[in-house]
Amino acid sequence: MATVKKRIRTIKVDADKCNGCRGCEVICSAIHAQPKYSSVNPARSRIRVITHRLQDIWLPVFAGEYARSECAGREVYTIAGKQYDECGFCRASCPSRGLFKEPDSGLPLKCDMCEGEDRPQCVEWCLSHVLTYEEREEEVEEEAEKLEDLQIGLEALADKFGVEKVKDAMARLSRSE
Amino acid sequence: MRYAEMGYHLEVDLATGNIERVETDPKITELHLGGLGTSVKIHWDRVPPETKPFDPENLLVFSTGLFNGTPAFSANRTVVTFVSPQSELLAYPMMGGFWSAELKYAGYDKVIFKNKSPKWVYLWIKDDHVELRDASHLKGTGALEVQDLIRGELHEPDAQVAAIGLAGENRCFTASIEQSRSSSSRLGGGAIMGDKKLKAVAVRGTKDVQLARGDEFMKHMKDVMGYINFRNSNPIPDVMTIMSGIGSPQEMVHTDEKWHSESFSWGNARTRRKNFWTKEIEESWTSTQHAAIKRLISCFNCPQHCGALISYKDVPRYMMKCFSKLTYAMAANVDDLGFSFRTVQRAQEYGVDGFSTPQILAFAIELKEAGILTDKDFEGAPPDKEGRFIWLLDRLVRREGIGDVLADGTYWAAKKIGNGAEEFAHNLIKKHEQLPIKLSMLDPLYFLMYSTNEKISITQIEGNWPQAAFATREQRERFVKEWPQLPDEKFKQYLLDWEPRGEKGIPYFPTPDMCCEIVDWMEMLHNIDDALGVCAGMASFCLKPPYHINNYPQLISAATGMDVDRDELKRKVNRSRNLHRAFNNRRGMARADEKPPKDHWKNRFPELEENLLTTYYRYKGWNDNGIPTRKRLEELDLGYVADDLEKRGVLTNGHG
Incomplete structure (x- = not known):
């Protein structure tokens, strides 16, 4: 298979510096609002700070891939004496929890590294320097085209309601347009 | 569409368990902004002066400010208002933490509690779902401990909980309301919660807070962010470490x-x-x-x-x-x-x-x-x-x-x-x-702040003006050089002329007229912060802060869609300030109550102090008894307040 150059974008998270303010959640939801900056709602954010204050856990986690089913089992991590909950580090929008889903529709959310901006805005607005953005190029094998947001959303709806119902709803919507 | 605010209050009758979601009048926001401002209006309208702190009619109001839940940095204060068991006046201790933003995201600007519950309860708010839940099993738990217990029993790890401990349950007059790392401490809000048998208020919200002109708002916020970064890396020289930052x-x-x-x-x-x-x-x-x-x-x-x-x-x-x-x-x-x-x-x-x-x-x-x-x-x-x-x-x-x-x-x-x-x-x-501080020479600015402010606690009245004169001319010149927060350039000269001692030092300088202007500026900024829910630490309570009278109007206009300039903003908070004072005047507060502790300063100047008070009252448009005049009240669209004060004999022929 042919190789292509791929831009790898990384956000390094230094959780030890996190002061727990959740400003990243605020700016993320604001920049992804339609129109941009028209509203704020951390429940729509693609980054969430998992918080257990007295356990000294402030852990920023980014929304990753949509997963249609739960994991077969759960893990609990203990690191430096701190016990992280089941699913604590997981980025998936999945049926086992409310995280990384649009609160009204339940559609999955995924970090897009603020496509269209110079760099992710959570990095820009975190004044405690928890988040650092890095870019590099890597030679990788060519892969099949990635799913667009719309298709991910449609798949999630089909999983939740069944393909037939989604098709019916789309037909109704098309007629009313 | 309502911008920055949600446009709804929760009204909770603890006696009957009735809970209502009540749409608010946008006109009240135009007149009083939000936070402390709109809460004072509620107390004025609904709590008659005969009401004693532990009467069922004493309202307990948890309020967000206009900027809570928006991207405005440090807008996280909750204002709790009630007639205090200690002062018997309208108290407004505030707390930071996470509660107020969460209430906004749940869809409400305020929660208003009236009457008393027959048994221990806590209120659980999750967006449109609101219920009073039994708290009899939580009686006796700690104010911090209970926050995790409630999150646990609700299976809501992201819920924010404001709660009381044993002191509140037992109606101690200095009982606080604790929440996360913050507390609403002063003047006994915890006692009022305890009296109403309300152990806690838990909230989780997943709704949008709308901004009228988001792009414009964020452009201003970028400037604020730049200034925060600048101030964090450039502490102010020539002042104590504790005063040098934001x-x-x-x-x-x-x-x-x-x-x-x-x-x-x-x-x-x-x-x-x-x-x-x-x-x-x-x-x-x-x-x-x-x-x-x-x-x-x-x-x-x-x-x-x-x-x-x-x-x-x-x-x-x-x-x-x-x-x-x-x-x-x-x-x-x-x-x-x-x-x-x-x-x-x-x-x-x-x-x-x-x-x-x-x-x-x-x-x-x-x-x-x-x-x-x-x-x-x-x-x-x-x-x-x-x-x-x-x-x-x-x-x-x-x-x-x-x-x-x-x-x-x-x-x-x-x-x-x-x-x-x-x-x-x-x-x-x-x-x-009060703060446990006893000093030597009467400070005319602090004399006025201590004596006259409705806050009653000095720690959150002072702020933008340095606590003491700089020792040298060179230091003063350095300080006034970059001072974009000023409401008027003339304050630079006041500071340049202000010396640690002698003719141009305290107690006679700043002069009483200058003191009025300086105190009025500082309390105005506190009142704006308290209406917006912005932490005073980023505005009114520190030297050269990120938020000030020269950028607040643009931020408020962009967030709310109301076009507010400096004069209009000042007028709005002045209106609430005078309404708050009238509420307290109606409960009997007057000139005789406006004095710092006898031993606060060793060197006192009774004649100067009386002059300061009178000059300040006149500057504010109050009569010599410290009560807003009809003229002043009417200028602020508060003619109905003058009517009430006259009817009760607090104001006589508009003079009192």
């Missing part, structure tokens, strides 16, 4: 406590220890503090580090902020800072005000030493001063024995105890314990 006093960051420990008074605001800060103390306090602090933390959407997670020896973990680090050790006359780190955890779980309470305990010790309280009152107390202090705290929050008397604060306790005890309740303004 945010609340960075008590968890800084270890240098020479100024606090030597300038503030120990015991019951009694003794200055001018040579306390020795090398040994510095080393011991610094290492104790570093060992106790696990992590520096902030409130919602704030880049500062004013709080800390405390993990000290075998003490259960808790979160600390600001000056409580020192209040218990200093009041108990204990030189070990570890005593504070240990005691604050206990006090926070009990839910008590960290300023008043240590002074009340020290007051009891003084009364014992003076023979006014007896061995019988202290029966069972350990002999050592540390143990005795904790023993008193335990009695106070349970209202056991002498604790039952002390639980009402020094003013009311002294009245009950009698036998000369009143002389020992010496650090009060309007029946409320």
Whole structure:
């Protein structure tokens, strides 16, 4: 298979510096609002700070891939004496929890590294320097085209309601347009 | 569409359990902004002056500010308003933390509680679902502990919980409301919650807060962010470390406590220890503090580090902020800072005000030493001063024995105890314990702030103007060079002319006219912060802050869609300020109540003080008794307030 150059974008998270303010959640939801900056709602954010204050856990986690089913089992991590909950580090929008889903529709959310901006805005607005953005190029094998947001959303709806119902709803919507 | 605000209140009748979601009138926002401003309006309209603090009619209002939940940095204050059991006036202690933004996201600007519940309950708000839940199993739990218990039983790890501990349950007059790393402490909101049998208010929200002109708002916020970064890397020179930065006093960051420990008074605001800060103390306090602090933390959407997670020896973990680090050790006359780190955890779980309470305990010790309280009152107390202090705290929050008397604060306790005890309740303004500081020369600015502000607690009135004159002309010139926060350029000259002593020093300079302008500026900014829910640490309470009168109007206009300029903004908060004063005047507050503690300064100037007060009243448009005139009230669209004050005889022929 042919190789292509791929831009790898990384956000390094230094959780030890996190002061727990959740400003990243605020700016993320604001920049992804339609129109941009028209509203704020951390429940729509693609980054969430998992918080257990007295356990000294402030852990920023980014929304990753949509997963249609739960994991077969759960893990609990203990690191430096701190016990992280089941699913604590997981980025998936999945049926086992409310995280990384649009609160009204339940559609999955995924970090897009603020496509269209110079760099992710959570990095820009975190004044405690928890988040650092890095870019590099890597030679990788060519892969099949990635799913667009719309298709991910449609798949999630089909999983939740069944393909037939989604098709019916789309037909109704098309007629009313 | 409502912008910045949600446009709904929750009205909770605790007697019947009835809960209503009530749409608010946008006109009220135009007139009073939000937060403290709109809450004062509710109290004026609905709480008649005959209402006693523990009457069912005393409303308890939890309010967000206009900027909570928006991207405005540090907009995280919750304003709690009620008639205080201590001052019997309208109190508004605020807390930071995470609660107010969450309430906005749940879809509400305020929660208004009326009447009393027949049994212990807590309120659970999750977006449109709101219910009163049984809290009988939570009675007796700590104010911090119960927050996690409630999150656990609701299976809602992201819920934000404001709660009371034992002190609130037992209606102690200095009971606080605790929430995350913050507390609404002053003047007894916890007692009102306890009186209403309301253990906690838990909230989780997943709705949008809308901005009218989001792009424009964020453009201004970028400037604010730039200035925060600038100030964090450029502390102000020539002032004490604690004054050099932004945010609340960075008590968890800084270890240098020479100024606090030597300038503030120990015991019951009694003794200055001018040579306390020795090398040994510095080393011991610094290492104790570093060992106790696990992590520096902030409130919602704030880049500062004013709080800390405390993990000290075998003490259960808790979160600390600001000056409580020192209040218990200093009041108990204990030189070990570890005593504070240990005691604050206990006090926070009990839910008590960290300023008043240590002074009340020290007051009891003084009364014992003076023979006014007896061995019988202290029966069972350990002999050592540390143990005795904790023993008193335990009695106070349970209202056991002498604790039952002390639980009402020094003013009311002294009245009950009698036998000369009143002389020992010496650090009060309007029946409320003040900062334990005793100074030499009358400061005319502080005289006015102490005497006249509805806050009653000096710690959140002062701010933008330096606390003392700079020693040299060169320092003054350096300070005024970059000062974009000023409401008027003339203040630069006032500062340049202000000298540490002599003709151009306190008490005669700044002149009474200048003092009025300076105090008016500072209290205006506090009132704006309190309407917006912005932490005073990023605006009115520090030197050269990120938010000020020259950028607030643009931010408010972009967030709300109301076009507000400087003059209009000032008018709005002035309206609320005068309404608040009228509320208190209607309850009997007047000139005779407006005075700092007798011993606050050693050198007093009765004639100058009277002149200051009169000049200030006239500047504000109040009569010589400190009551807003009809003319002033009508200018602020408060003619109905003048009518009411006249009807009640508080104002006579518009003059009073």
